[in-house]
Amino acid sequence: MEFVLVVGGLVALYFGAEWLLKGAISLAKMLGMPTLLVSLVIVGFGTSMPELLVSVSAALSGSPAIALGNVVGSSTANILLILGVGALIYPMHKWDGSAPINVLIMTGVALLTLLFVQFDVIGRLPGLIMLALLSLYLFWSYKKGRADGESAVSEEVLEPVAPLKITIPQVIGGLIVLFAGAEMLVRGATSIARDFGISEAVIGLTVVAVGTSLPELATAAIAAFRRNPDIAIGNVIGSNIFNILGILGVTVVIHPISVDRHFAYFDVPVMVAASLAFTALLYFGKPIGRLVGGTLVASYAVYTALLF
Numbered sequence: 001m002e003f004v005l006v007v008g009g010l011v012a013l014y015f016g017a018e019w020l021l022k023g024a025i026s027l028a029k030m031l032g033m034p035t036l037l038v039s040l041v042i043v044g045f046g047t048s049m050p051e052l053l054v055s056v057s058a059a060l061s062g063s064p065a066i067a068l069g070n071v072v073g074s075s076t077a078n079i080l081l082i083l084g085v086g087a088l089i090y091p092m093h094k095w096d097g098s099a100p101i102n103v104l105i106m107t108g109v110a111l112l113t114l115l116f117v118q119f120d121v122i123g124r125l126p127g128l129i130m131l132a133l134l135s136l137y138l139f140w141s142y143k144k145g146r147a148d149g150e151s152a153v154s155e156e157v158l159e160p161v162a163p164l165k166i167t168i169p170q171v172i173g174g175l176i177v178l179f180a181g182a183e184m185l186v187r188g189a190t191s192i193a194r195d196f197g198i199s200e201a202v203i204g205l206t207v208v209a210v211g212t213s214l215p216e217l218a219t220a221a222i223a224a225f226r227r228n229p230d231i232a233i234g235n236v237i238g239s240n241i242f243n244i245l246g247i248l249g250v251t252v253v254i255h256p257i258s259v260d261r262h263f264a265y266f267d268v269p270v271m272v273a274a275s276l277a278f279t280a281l282l283y284f285g286k287p288i289g290r291l292v293g294g295t296l297v298a299s300y301a302v303y304t305a306l307l308f
Helices: 002-030 035-046 049-060 064-089 099-116 124-148 164-196 200-212 214-225 229-254 261-284 290-307
Strands: none
Touching: 002 049, 002 164, 002 200, 002 214, 049 064, 049 164, 049 200, 049 214, 049 229, 064 164, 064 200, 064 214, 064 229, 064 261, 064 290, 099 124, 099 229, 099 261, 124 229, 164 200, 200 214, 200 261, 200 290, 214 229, 229 261, 261 290
């Protein structure tokens, strides 16, 4: 029954996020939002909705290790696994000029997480700080996007605009399915961890983290097949920023979470190292080819093996 809950939860999370994402993108295009906002905010943040729901649900149900592990594990998986898979499908060339600035912000957010996990508990004050920083980032992104005069997302990358009578039910239905999927996944993963004697933190960092990152993986794969690196890169950067500032921020404001020591000396440092490597790749400006993609995926496999 636990495995049925996990599989059912993952399926529900994937389809719920897919519906929510399509609805949100249609709304964004109706409003003429720029490419920068859609790739970083709508796509990146929209595909992080499963992580938000799972982390809040886990914290409220008394599983703080799954809540924190989900955020940290998803951020690491976004860079090493998802970006790696995208590069394996099609090498990434000539990304948007604003990507290096945004990846620096993402790495700064990762370093902020390293600071917060040095304490035994991440309480409401750090959560409010994270949410305030997220608001500033959204405002800055909007102003910069408008100043750059970017156009809306190209028709070849995303679905055509759906009418409002389809878009609204997509958003509402996606949220409902996401809530159900999050509840199923947390219950199933927690039971499996206890039955097999596996740490809840490891379950959160692996099964739950990768499961809730399926929307990001699907988006990166589609962007790679359509040879659009901006969507893939913006998706990873936006998702990682929202994972920490938005998801962790909201979670600890609702319910402060205790911190297992291994997050401070292993898991978050790995996330920071992956963020620094991603930053270096974008700043050198060289293509992220299949060799780099394979190295990223192999690094994630080693990290997962070390966890278990």
